[in-house]
Amino acid sequence: MAGTPKGGRLAALKNKKKHGADFYARIGRMGGQASKSGGFAAGEEGRKRASYYGAIGGSISRRS
Numbered sequence: 001m002a003g004t005p006k007g008g009r010l011a012a013l014k015n016k017k018k019h020g021a022d023f024y025a026r027i028g029r030m031g032g033q034a035s036k037s038g039g040f041a042a043g044e045e046g047r048k049r050a051s052y053y054g055a056i057g058g059s060i061s062r063r064s
Contacts, residue, residue, distance in 0.1 A: 001007035015023050041050035 001010070012024075020026075039046070041047050
């Protein structure tokens with residue numbers, strides 16, 4: 001059942017039972033605290049970069 005939605009739900013239940021109900025919140029918090037970069041669009045320079053590359057992506061999009 002590995003790799004199926006049902007298997008994922010069972011694994012999540014087992015993790016919560018074994019490590020506590022706040023397991024996913026705790027590991028997410030650890031990842032957020034470890035991050036130092038601030039993300040792709042951090043700061044003034046980053047906002048310009050995000051806008052520039054977003055426009056490029058939007059112009060080549062095949063969606064109607």
